[in-house]
Amino acid sequence: MVIPFDRLERLLLRVQRPGRYIGGEVNAVRKDWDRTPVRVCLAFPDVYDLGMSNLGLQVLYDILNRMEGVLAERAYAPWPDMAAALRETGIPLYSLETFHPLSEFDILGFSLPYEVLYTNLLEMLDLAGLPLLSAERDETHPLVIAGGHATFNPEPVADFVDAFVIGDGEEAVVDVVRAYRRTRDGSREEQLTGLAQVPGVYVPRFYDVAYHPDGTVARVTPNRPEAPHPILRRIVPVLPPPPTRQLVPNTSVAHDRGVIEIQRGCTRGCRFCHAGMVTRPVRERPLEEILEAVDGILAQTGYGEIALLSLSSADYSRIGELVETLAERYAGLHLSISLPSLRIESFSVDLAEGISRGRRTGFTFAPEAGTERLRSVINKPIPTGQVLEVAREVFARGWRTVKLYFMIGLPGETEADVAAIAELARGVRAEGRKIHGRRAQVNVSVSTFVPKPHTPFQWAPLASLEDILARQQALRKSLRGGGLKVSWNEPQMTLLEATLSRGDRRLGAVVRRAWQQGARFDGWDDWFDQGAWSAGFAQEGLDPAFYTHRARGREEILPWDHIATGVRKPYLWREWELSRQVQSRPDCRSQCYGCGILAAFGELWTPAWGCPQRDT
């Protein structure tokens, strides 16, 4: 039953930014509900303004809506004022295309790109009127499926999600729908058994987790023959063509622009980087396909800005040609191109200049650490002199603002490394002042390093709260003065993120308690509720420090070990050892280190990969 507009209107006229809840975007797809047998709602558990910028959701929306007999609609997490209004009026959470309650869909597909969305996942299930626990839902409820980068460690939300799609979703989502069609008349158990046989799908209830008395995982065992162990991540050998009929919101959203993924994966091997480890191998999109997509997006969206996404733009092999062609082809057409993730090299300055059309907003660098030593530890070795040199060039070519990204709390960090952050920032400012005088501006963003699963730092302890606070304090003192601006993140929020990212299945109960006690939008300063989480941990008798500050040993079974990304644990351990020996390793395109990707996926190899062809 569609929610009548008259009932909705009453809510919309009293909440903030009602445009978030009404849909009607250009390129939204509305298929005939009654004549479409499989109905999927793609759900993004963050506010509309952020969710609309998520490329993954757009890609799946496009693929599913192209399928015969399948429709895909969307829902985002309502802001707390709307959530309260929905509860008060008894209106269930609904989809933005046809205003059907989420509970009437066959499949709810949640996107979980980051961990701090877990309570919002629960909030959306609850607002949809669904039982939170997978075990309490049956075939009369929609299947709750989740994917996205946070699900490489699915355990903290394993209690709530029926099945996870691990890795690239483009092909997997088609298989999931097919498996569902085959089993839809069966029991939930039968449906899930069907899903468990789809490569890359993880059905948590088919695995039992046993713990040692000290709380570490003793083993994860499948409890039925259909459940694979480990669950190997899905990859697409070739990037499918990018969607061009992209959703154009009527209201303002975070990144209001067209998006093309030009390359997936990264071979640089930065040891802290989750995305770099879980999206291998590098797969390039052909230049011609990108150019065609730019045309398509402009024609179908009317956007004046297009972002070319990748983990490291300059590593796209034909990036120079791409930028040049775009600049030529769209000269005078008022198109702005953004190219995030530029490396600290003078080539990047050329690229940025090529797309800037004379406009000089901030130029962003991410040295991550203050000293060359610590940059070797994290395998992002850039000489300090080079940072300054490139900064000089940036200022010389007309930019007045440089943004610098750093992390504190990296493994092996000392006070000297932290002091060097301030020194480097001041050095960059000095370069700016030589050219622009007092108008030169350096914005320093200092985040706290969070060890992530499936990376070489998955064994590392998070810095202690005292150290984080002391380091922030030290930087605050030394980064005062004109032309310098510093931003931080809230340490308590970092602790939560760190707890959840390496959490085990027992954390599900904590997430639920925190949600019951009011936790939502945990990534938002205004909503983050430390008390709700502390209470949740206490009630479950779990200590966050066990997850955050504990160093793990080589033999320990990590809660996510049964999820295989293709990158092998011994390779990660070797990188962890090298990092402790302050040794960096060059980009693996020049020399394959046998990280495991070719062993796992070698038969899918194509020339568009960054990896060498496997010897056969």
Add this chain to the structure above:
Amino acid sequence: MKQRLRITYSVNGPLRYASHLERTRVWMRAARRAGLPLSYSGGFNPRPRIQVAAALPVGFAADEEILDLWMARPVGPTEARAALAETLPEGLTILRLEEIDPAAPSLPTRVRAAEYTATVETTVATQEVRRRVEALLGAESLPRQRRGRTYDLRPLVEGLWVEAERPGEVVLGMVLTAREGATGRPEEVLDALGLGEDFFRVRRRRLLLEPAAKG
């Protein structure tokens, strides 16, 4: 010579919930999708030249809004209208599209007043609403507070009447001044009538323009 197109349109559905700036951007994007040769402002951050007669508050529907859109080279109004209509999102409908004198005075300077209807769901009897309307119209002044500023609402109310009544519902019509620095707001009028707490919908019927000066 740049061409100036004047579009008269209605606002309904999802587009009611966009802000003035957001809706303006919706028009710009629609024009780009339609392939119209938009004229851009100069500078490092060029923007299409578009001018909306009067901002429409979030939540209001409208029957006859007006905007001007400049083209870098002339287009046929019929073709432009068809191309735009095909790509406009649900909720924006073109009623008229005409070419006007590029030297004509700018739209916002010509807006004098706006006519609204407000449909209010209320338990206050229509008799009583009529009495309050009379009282309001008879008042010398109506001092009110808005965002910490005191102003007189009375001179901004150029007309106010009960348009229709239905069980539990009363429809009010009003003409409110809409000039730079002197804008009457329908919700303020409803509040002055003691109906501000009731559920109401507002529709802007039309904008009243100063006659175009000869020149």
